[in-house]
Amino acid sequence: MKGENALGDFLRARRGRVRPDEAGLTSFGRRRVPGLRRDELAHLAGVSQHYLTRLEQGKDRNPSPQVLNALASALRLTPDERAHLTALADAPPHGVEPTVVSDAVQQLIDSWSQTPAYVRDRRFDVLAANKLAMALSPLYTPGQNLVRGMFLDPAARALFPDWRQIAAQSAAALRAEADPRDPATAELISSLLTDSLFRDSWSLHDVRPTRDEVKRFNHPVVGPLTLRRETLAIAGAEGQVIIAYQAAPGAPAAQALARLL
Structure with a gap:
């Protein structure tokens, strides 16, 4: 980049x-x-x-x-x-952003036993997750980068029926939220540009921050899931957000999530 x-x-x-x-x-x-x-x-x-x-x-x-x-x-x-x-x-460059999630936030997402939730930073690195999020997808395991996984992990293509659209949206979200002057972000983009689909998506310069919306999954164990994604900023932790997925009460997706644990 x-x-x-x-x-x-x-x-x-x-x-x-x-x-x-x-x-x-x-x-x-x-x-x-x-x-x-x-x-x-x-x-x-x-x-x-x-x-x-x-x-x-x-x-x-x-x-x-x-x-x-x-x-x-x-x-x-x-x-x-x-x-x-x-x-x-x-805009001035962002300062040094925290890479550790507070104990309070970890306890919060762990308490959501029926809600897959994880914490990511502005670079889309997963910093923390609860058990249900990791059961929903290995992409949500701490240490993973969501954009890299979306484009380079074959499991992502199988997990998301709308994979091509979601992959393009992840590139647009990274452009909207990441700091291009951050060396780690520049290194991430440079590594991803070896992938032709990411290169095509990135060259469009589309900008679309992560939004609350419905997302479809095709889980290898419990099958199709339709979940609502919610994005919650963490006060006092610049760049960190909680991503939580919710199933409608009584919907088949809620029952399917319960079978993941």
């Missing part, structure tokens, strides 16, 4: 995703680029082409909030993508 010019990489990638007609521009003749040309984006954002070139080349890394807002509007960015653009432009 080229974290040293993450802002420029993101601007170029998103510029290539906007069609001229979507931006209200008339396109004539054959175009050499699939999306907006640099001069077109500069015009739409009300900045000079020279300045936009400097941003994309990493020669200027501190655009004003007004410029960022104009670029985000011209690029038709989603709220998540706007937040990511702002973070790339002016």
